[in-house]
Structure formats: C-alpha cells, structure tokens
Amino acid sequence: MPATITIDERFISGRVVLRRCVPADATAEYLGWLQDPAVNRYLETRWQEQTLDGICAFVAAMLASSDSVLFAITCDGRHVGNAKLGPVQGRHACADLSYFIGARDCWGQGLATEAIRALCQVGFVRLGLHRLQAGLYAGNVGSGRALEKAGFTREGVWRRQLAGPDGWEDHVFYGLLREEWVAVDPPRSAGNAALSGGGR
Numbered sequence: 468m469p470a471t472i473t474i475d476e477r478f479i480s481g482r483v484v485l486r487r488c489v490p491a492d493a494t495a496e497y498l499g500w501l502q503d504p505a506v507n508r509y510l511e512t513r514w515q516e517q518t519l520d521g522i523c524a525f526v527a528a529m530l531a532s533s534d535s536v537l538f539a540i541t542c543d544g545r546h547v548g549n550a551k552l553g554p555v556q557g558r559h560a561c562a563d564l565s566y567f568i569g570a571r572d573c574w575g576q577g578l579a580t581e582a583i584r585a586l587c588q589v590g591f592v593r594l595g596l597h598r599l600q601a602g603l604y605a606g607n608v609g610s611g612r613a614l615e616k617a618g619f620t621r622e623g624v625w626r627r628q629l630a631g632p633d634g635w636e637d638h639v640f641y642g643l644l645r646e647e648w649v650a651v652d653p654p655r656s657a658g659n660a661a662l663s664g665g666g667r
C-alpha cells in the first residue's frame with residue numbers, strides 16, 4: 468500500500484463517514500448482518516459459518532494488512548455496514564472495492580452510493596491510485612446501480628461464472644479511472660494535489 472491510513476482518519480460523502488474498522492466494531496449486530504440471508508445473498512461470506520471470533524479475527528487481519536483496508540460505514544454515528552478497499556496492486560496502482568450495508572432499515576437511502584464515493588476519495592486522493600474496480604453477481608441490481616451512480620462503467624462479464632442463490636449467474640465487472648472520477652465527482656476531486664501525480 469502506498470500509504471497507511473490511520474484509525475483517526477475520516478472520509479466523508481453525504482451522510483456517510485468512513486473510518487477504519489476496529490475490533491470494537493465486531494459486535495453481535497455485525498454478526499447478525501452476515502447471518503441475514505437478505506444481506507448475505509450475494510456475499511462470499513455466506514459460504515462459511517460466521518462467528519464473533521471469526522469476525523474479530525478478520526477485523527484484526529485487516530488492521531494488520533499491508534495491501535487492504537477495511538472501513539466501517541457510519542451514518543449519523545451509527546455503524547451500518549462495511550467497505551473494503553483492496554487488495555491494492557501497487558505496481559498497477561489499482562485496487563478492488565467491496566461493501567455491504569448490513570442494517571436493512573438503511574437500504575434505499577443512498578448510503579452504498581455515498582460509501583462508494585468515499586472509497587473513491589480514499590483510492591484516488593489518499594492513496595493516489597489510477598483505477599478502482601468491483602465485481603458483482605448479475606442479480607445484484609442494487610449494487611450495480613450504486614456503482615453506476617458513483618460513476619463506474621460496466622466493463623465486462625464472465626458468463627455464468629458464479630454459483631448464485633438461484634443458479635449460475637454472470638460475474639459483472641465495473642471500473643472507474645481517475646480521470647473519469649475527476650469528471651464525475653468534481654467537488655471531492657477538486658484541488659487535490661495527489662490527482663496530478665502519476666499514481667505511485
């Protein structure tokens with residue numbers, strides 16, 4: 468990772484504030500999100516039994532990771548889901564992103580879109596990356612829509628690559644280049660010196 472993000476840093480977009488996920492965030496509520504079939508329908512975590520110990524270990528591993536960073540998505544001070552940036556591919560100056568809103572009463576309020584916008588700020592400004600990308604199950608319409616609203620382009624598809632909840636599903640890929648982000652999100656990208664760099 469080109470730079471380390473401290474636990475005190477905040478990345479804000481709309482009502483969403485991203486901060487690093489810490490062991491205290493590994494609560495029964497967080498466990499409940501991962502055990503909720505409506506939430507985990509398109510999450511790879513659904514393949515393993517989820518436990519509090521497992522979540523604690525994952526959060527600790529993410530804090531120690533040299534190529535990925537796990538954020539708590541917060542809204543009005545409430546932890547409502549998580550977002551991950553990584554692994555960062557340093558030589559290629561790009562990274563994957565993923566996210567979920569676990570608190571179902573918060574769905575449909577634009578929080579995933581804002582969390583993705585905040586992740587873009589982390590990736591393009593704070594880490595000086597050149598490209599961000601995400602993959603999803605074709606059936607996960609809301610996730611694709613949130614990426615598109617944040618400026619991502621649907622770039623391609625691996626046909627029927629994923630074992631979805633109702634059978635084989637296409638794996639759809641989205642990407643956003645730094646120069647595209649500058650055009651779609653001028654308020655957040657304006658005046659950031661890192662944007663004029665080469666991405667390293």
Ligand SMILES: CC(C)(COP(=O)(O)OP(=O)(O)OC[C@H]1O[C@@H](n2cnc3c(N)ncnc32)[C@H](O)[C@@H]1OP(=O)(O)O)[C@@H](O)C(=O)NCCC(=O)NCCS
Pocket residue numbers: 505506507509510566567568569573574575576577578579580581602603604607608609610612613616
């Ligand atoms: C998918 C998910 C991230 C969407 O989060 P959200 O905060 O409700 O999304 P937003 O409010 O930002 O909505 C973004 C757009 O998607 C649409 N949308 C959201 N959920 C949708 C759904 N289930 N079906 C169709 N459209 C949906 C919204 O209407 C909005 O579009 P619009 O402004 O044109 O109306 C959330 O439901 C979730 O976390 N699900 C479980 C985990 C998951 O699938 N994570 C993503 C893995 S790739």
